[in-house]
Amino acid sequence: MNSLTKFVLLTAVGIAGAVASHMVQAQEPIPAGEVKEGAALYATHCAACHNGDRFGGIGPALLPESIAKLRGEALTTVIAKGRPASQMPAFAGELNEEQIGQLSAYLRSEPAVQPVWGEDEIKATYTLLVDPMSLPNKPVFAGDPLNLFTVVEAGDHHVTILDGDKMEPLTRFESRFALHGGAKYSPDGRFVYLASRDGWVTLYDLYSLQKVAEVRVGLNTRNVAVSDDGRYVMAGNMLPHSLVVMDAKDLKPLRIIPVTGDDGASSRVSAVYTAPPRGSFIVALKDMPEVWEIPYSKPKKPIYPGFVHNYEAGMVEALGVQDRAFALRRIRLEDHLDDFFFDQDYRHLIGASRDGQSGQVVNLNVGRKIADVALDGMPHLGSGITFDWQDRSVLATPHLMEGKISVIDMQDWSTIKVLETMGPGFFMRSHENSPYAWADVFFGPNRDVVHIIDKSTLEIVKTLKPEPGKVAAHVEFDRSGRYALLSIWDDEGAVIVYDAKTLEEIKRLPMSKPVGKYNVYNKITYSAGTSH
CATH class of the missing domain: 2.130.10.10 (YVTN repeat-like/Quinoprotein amine dehydrogenase)
Structure with a gap:
């Protein structure tokens, strides 16, 4: 049994019973009749592009968490008017106002069968578009490759690569639906990694200006982070509650880490960050008062007592890890944190408390809160x-x-x-x-x-x-x-x-x-x- 399979089994045990409780809820109860009528309309008009399970196909996923940003009348507007410069058509000519409302209600309802997205589903989506060994050694354009901008255009779901010397576009390509979490780069700046809200991760080569690989790591993804040694990409998911580690050179999935607490309850991931001086990923959790530190390499200098030892030994019973990387360290806090900031040396994490009235400073070296902040x-x-x-x-x-x-x-x-x-x-x-x-x-x-x-x-x-x-x-x-x-x-x-x-x-x-x-x-x- 390989390491990816081990993690998937642990994910299923720790997560299966908790996914439903963390699905995005509607602002008010949705009448059952509207959901039933909307389901029939979805099967007729939407399933061909978005799949019958609403997980996405040609079009993006249409689960409650996937469309959470379409608040108020935004969702019915998209259904009625479509999306410019995309394959999403306008249905105002086929559906009346009541039917559009029923379809919207169905899309905001929880699916009858809770989504599963594990090893098999991830591997089935993996596509290597270009052999990394065939990529050129130099950029195909003149100019400073480190002064490029990746510009995310949400209006029609495209990305522009902008020359920062001339301030002129080099190229423009279609992206996955609703990129989220910002563009992340390989340490040398050659590759850019893009994550969409519905779980797609894209690897793009800035030298040859082409996509290299894609994989769907979840159904609702927050963001990705790239290790400073250029070996790994980690994605944090809201649905399912997991972290997915990929090979940075080609996005091949390496393992799935379940996001579960000591009591077996699971949590959505708020965000994943790279802490270069620490040689680790820092994971912010939505539903548990914890921050996770997951080392991927030896730190550049000793960070806290036991850090180097933990990495070299690499034995963490909770996850069954027996190799050197990805040994989980839990930093337990008194309160949930909803937003994060790091100082430049990644010694301190500053987090906003869930009540929105204060903040706290966590010293990552000692693993505890050291101060409150008036925020x-x-x-x-x-x-x-x-x-x-x-x-x-x-x-x-x-x-x-x-x-x-x-x-x-x-x-x-x-x-x-x-x-x-x-x-x-x-x-x-x-x-x-x-x-x-x-x-x-x-x-x-x-x-x-x-x-x-x-x-x-x-x-x-x-x-x-x-x-x-x-x-x-x-x-x-x-x-x-x-x-x-x-x-x-x-x-x-x-x-x-x-x-x-x-x-x-x-x-x-x-x-x-x-x-x-x-x-x-x-x-x-x-x-x-x-x-x-």
Whole structure:
């Protein structure tokens, strides 16, 4: 029995009975009659593309968790009007308003048979499109391959590879439905890994500008992380409750790790991160007050007592692991954490408490909470940044529920300053070579503006309104910090290139809802100004 089979068996035991309780619930009970009528409509109009089990086929999965982002009338709008530049047709001419409502109700209902996605299902989806040994040794384009941007366009589900020197697209290709969690790169910056909400992971070669491999690792996936030694990719799933390890060179699945607690209950995965100095993956859990550390190599230096020993011995009875990598370390906490941030050396994890009123600092070396942080208003720590201010490192984070930005001293975890903004924000970005930090106000009536903050004075020095009435969000700098790229989140949107020093607009590139831009160099060097 190989290691992947062992983990699948453990997954089935620990997860099978708990999946249903963690499915996304509808905001109010769905009438049984609507679900029944909707099921018949689905079989007639949808199953051919999305499969009879709703797991996805030509079209994406249509399970409650897969469509959770389509809130309010968004789902019925998609059914009625279809999706531009996709194979999703408009059904307004075939179905009346009542039928569209019934179909929507069915899609938001839990499936009669709980989904299973294990070793057989994963292996059946695996496709190697190009032999990695046949790939060229040099880029097929002129320019700096480390100054490329991967731009995710959610409007029509495409990805643009952008030349960061010329600020011109090199190529554009169709992606899987609803990419999520940002682009992740191999340590040398050559390959980019993309994960979709419905579980597909794509490996793309930035030298030859082509897809190399794809595999579906789950039914609802949060994100992927790449080990800093370039050997592994780990995906974290919401459904089923599992972690999937793949070979980074070709995405071949290596093992499935069940996400279960001591009592046998399972948890959704909030996110997976790579901690390069520690030689490990850090896993954030949604339903258990724990953080997991899973080593994949020896750390660059001793991290905590027993770490090197645990890796070399590699024996963890709970998972049946008998090889050296992936020996699980559980860090048990007093409270669930919903969002995470790491300091630059990955010694501390800062997490937002579930009540949205506070935060806590966990020292990963000793494996326990060491401090509380005043972070009410639901901070978006996953988008926080660090920078130096008056000879100390500070953390700056926007808040999802209040119009403010908190600046925290990372020595004693006290609040240095709270900046008032024009609304709750989602993203912050900066660069080591820039005097400014950029922050959007994604939520609320002023979401078409972006604040520019002077990192030396901690004051808002300018507010931009690049496209009145359209959401402005997600800034990413080029490799040198000379340019800042801002997205207009609209189906007829754009990536706007700014001079990061003068704050003047340089160029505007039309894009279809460019929700994220990820610079290769900034990501592989774990820049303090961007998310990791």
